Amino acid sequence: MTIGKDLRNAVQTPGSWTTAYTDGTSDEPQTVEEAREGRTLRQLADRGAPEGDVDAIRDVLQERTGGANPTTLFLLAHNGEIVVREEFVGPRHGPEVFEHGPLPVLVPLLRHRGKMLRYLVVETSRDGADVCLEIAGQRDGTTSERVEGRTDSLPKVQAGGWSQPRWQRHSEEIWKHTQSEVAEVVERLTREASPAFIALAGDVRARQLLRDQLSPESAKLVVEVDANTRADGSDDSALREAIEHALDDVFAREMSGAIDATQAEGGRLRAEGVDAVVAALQQAQVSQLFLDARMIAAPSDDDVATLGALDAEPWVAADGAAFEAATEIARQPVAEALARAAVLTDAHVRICEDEPEADDAVREERDARPPFALLRW
Incomplete structure (x- = not known):
């Protein structure tokens, strides 16, 4: 972050x-x-x-x-x-x-x-598209662009006649050209913003034509939504639901991959437990800090365990530790003190959420798991 x-x-x-x-x-x-x-x-x-x-x-x-x-x-x-x-x-x-x-x-x-992951939302139709770069949890998109296609094509379903195939081919070429312009916008924003995924909704044929013109790298990011959100009277509920599922999947994969990294090489790059994580933070050795959501307590809670927050490096100290160049500012709950030291040493903080997979599932009763960290070396 x-x-x-x-x-x-x-x-x-x-x-x-x-x-x-x-x-x-x-x-x-x-x-x-x-x-x-x-x-x-x-x-x-x-x-x-x-x-x-x-x-x-x-x-x-x-x-x-x-x-x-x-x-x-x-x-x-x-x-x-x-x-x-x-x-x-x-x-x-x-x-x-x-x-x-x-x-x-x-x-x-x-x-x-x-x-706060970034992702692209593409709502396309045969006559244009809306492309928006959004950030999860934020009300407004950071970038929004509209592609206006040509409107001189005829609908594909026409009365019979010798000229109908010619008009169909003409319409198809215009639709392809429009989706080529949409693809250029999508590719540019993908290069600039590196979105976690691309949510694609809209007219069925327009979606097909657009996917055909995306690079293989961008096509792998597409989460296709079977909803024509640009049609009159439509709503975006299916699109928003698909985006929420895609975000959950990305978060889960990122967390799983990061945790797997701490267990690689026999756990050589893993520090676990408060004392080990404090020692690693004091050496600016932590790349990613993992905190169980159940560790997060109200700062005013009298029963919560604390650490010393220091006014200079190494920023955090266990009980009784003294440093020549640093003075204790305050006692902070363990999660707060570790997170502060992580921020000040450019480490990424990850909160391990603990929500049941099913809405009606009972939340497991357990103590907070100890903090752990992925080390830089």
Whole structure:
């Protein structure tokens, strides 16, 4: 994942930081959203957030945009200004967080950002196409292009006559030319953005013609959806459902591949357990850090295990450890302290989610699994 400069500075620099992770706007009645806003602001004040930070967060919460889907807000305030503001489509991944302290709360944001894959959505028809580069969890596409094809062809089904085959061939050539233009856009965006997959919907014949003109590399990325979303009166529910399934498949493959990498060569590049992972992070040796979602606790939980967060390298320390060039800023829950050190040493943080495969399945009762890491060497 990409960590912005503002966030990196925030987790590196001790100071006065206020974190709010809560539900964003939705299609709920305004009275419900106002009640939630009031509760959020009271909890922040109870946690010791300064008035300036609370006011800045209030301004964001009052920007009600509505929408059919729920959203989630992550806000980080410092000295009365919003330093990090992220809004994600979909429900929260875990409990709300309202905290004020010397360091921001990081894991809820990383949990969302870890699923921000880019993908292409292509909705094509015989007279053109809409191509959009989207990011999972984001409301708007980063790039959207429309291809307008020629409209001087006749429908393929015509009354009989000696000229009908000629008009069919003419129409087919125009459709091929249109899909060639669409393919050029798809290939360019694929080169530039490296999407995880290409969701393809639209007219059946247009989809066939487009696939025929894609490169083998791009064709392998296509997830075809049997729905003509450009037809009058159509909806995109089948397309959106296919995209969700494709995202789940990509996440599962990526996680499985990363975990397999930690077990290669007899586990030589794997560190497991808090002590081993702390030692690897202190050497900037971690390439990917894996945290069980059940490790994620509210920062105010008095019973959660903690580690020392340091103001300089090596950034994290176990109990009783001392370093000449670094001082402990605060005690943080284990997941937070490890994630902070990972961010500051350019390691990728992966949250191992623990959701049942079936909607009606019972969630397994177990303790959190220990953290582990894929090492650079």
